[in-house]
Amino acid sequence: MSEKNRDGKRSAREALQEQREKEKARARRKRTLVVASGVVAVLAIAAVIGVVVANNNNSSSSSGTPAAAPSGATGKDNLVIPVGATDAPSTLTIYEDFRCPACDAFEKTFTPTVHSLEDSGQIRTEYHLVTLIDGNRGGSGSLNAANAAACAQDAGKFRAYHDVLYTNQPDETTDKFADKNYLLQLAGQVPGLKTPAFTACVNGGTHDEWVKKSNDAFGASGFNSTPTILLNGKNIYGASAPALTPDSLKALVAAANKGKKPGTATAAPPS
Numbered sequence: 001m002s003e004k005n006r007d008g009k010r011s012a013r014e015a016l017q018e019q020r021e022k023e024k025a026r027a028r029r030k031r032t033l034v035v036a037s038g039v040v041a042v043l044a045i046a047a048v049i050g051v052v053v054a055n056n057n058n059s060s061s062s063s064g065t066p067a068a069a070p071s072g073a074t075g076k077d078n079l080v081i082p083v084g085a086t087d088a089p090s091t092l093t094i095y096e097d098f099r100c101p102a103c104d105a106f107e108k109t110f111t112p113t114v115h116s117l118e119d120s121g122q123i124r125t126e127y128h129l130v131t132l133i134d135g136n137r138g139g140s141g142s143l144n145a146a147n148a149a150a151c152a153q154d155a156g157k158f159r160a161y162h163d164v165l166y167t168n169q170p171d172e173t174t175d176k177f178a179d180k181n182y183l184l185q186l187a188g189q190v191p192g193l194k195t196p197a198f199t200a201c202v203n204g205g206t207h208d209e210w211v212k213k214s215n216d217a218f219g220a221s222g223f224n225s226t227p228t229i230l231l232n233g234k235n236i237y238g239a240s241a242p243a244l245t246p247d248s249l250k251a252l253v254a255a256a257n258k259g260k261k262p263g264t265a266t267a268a269p270p271s
Contacts, residue, residue, distance in 0.1 A: 067209040070150040070158075074126075079214045081127040081150070083159050084118035085263030090256045092117075092125045093230040095218055098145035098165050099133035099172050103227045106237070107166040113246040115159075121262035122253050127162070130226050131215045133172055141170075141177030144202075146211040148183040151201035152193060160190045232256055 069078035092114065096103045117123040129149065131142035145165055152161035164186050170176035177183060180202050187194040187202075201207070229237035229244075231252055237244050 067213045068207055069210050070153040070207055071156075072153060073150075073210075077213065077217065079128060079210070079217055081129070081153050081158055082124060083127065084124040085121045086124060088118075088121055088124040088263030089260035090123045090232055090253055091230075092123045092253075093128070093228075093233070094125060095128045095130050095221075095223060095226055095228040097130045097132050097142050097226045098149070098169065098177060099137075099139075099142045099175070100130075100226045101169075101172055102225075104166050104169045106227045106229070107163070110244075110246055110249065111163060111166075113249055117250070117253055121264055122257055124263065127158075128218060129211055129214050130218045131211060132218075132226055137172060137175070139175035139178050141175040143208060143211055144180055144183060144205075145177040146214075147205055147207045148180075148187070148202045150207035150210060151198050152187070152190070154201060155193055155195065155198055157190050157193045161187060161193060164189045 067077075070081065072082065074080045074082050096107075114123075114125060118125055129146035131146060134140055134142040149158060149162055149165065152158045165177075165183075168186055183202055184194060184199055187198060225238070227237065228235065235241050236249070236252060242248075
């Protein structure tokens, strides 16, 4: 074989080898592109899933149980339970905690006088329910009792049940009002109150969020103890006010109402 022929065959083999290497390189690049495209697609899908999950999480975290106000509640954000004539010339504002011993002392001293002033149209009492003792001592008696009182308001029997709770207030350290069965038992002392609707309201904590909102409003009010008693917006009870007695309360109301017509007299609620 001539030298020329050998060179020709070698050149042909080299050209074929070169062509094969080029084809392998193209195949490798194609595989790389396919894999890369797949990774991008997976990442894109994961990103979409992440957005959906995040949106779902944001939706669930932003939702909350609404504060269901009891029937007839008034005032800012419906946080007031009113008792007495709507057109009474004076307003007695009472911030109370059903576990609070000082509140119990106030009620035992002033309840007959307050009821008399309400029933004669001299005052309208506005109750704000507070849960300070739960926060200070732990437990849930303040909350549960306030919810039960709000349930009684739904039934039109707030005043009577309110008085029963204070008449039967346990020692604050025992937290007996945390027992909903006890609250239902006490409701039996108010004629017509212990109905299936009332029982469901107490057991289900229907007004719990409303009570918590009421307590938050008290915290933002600048007052820091219970009971806080105001007559037409002026503090009349406690260390920062002159000593109050049932007779002096009547005198303060009489002075505030001088020359004013009493409100529409209301029949005393059953108790």
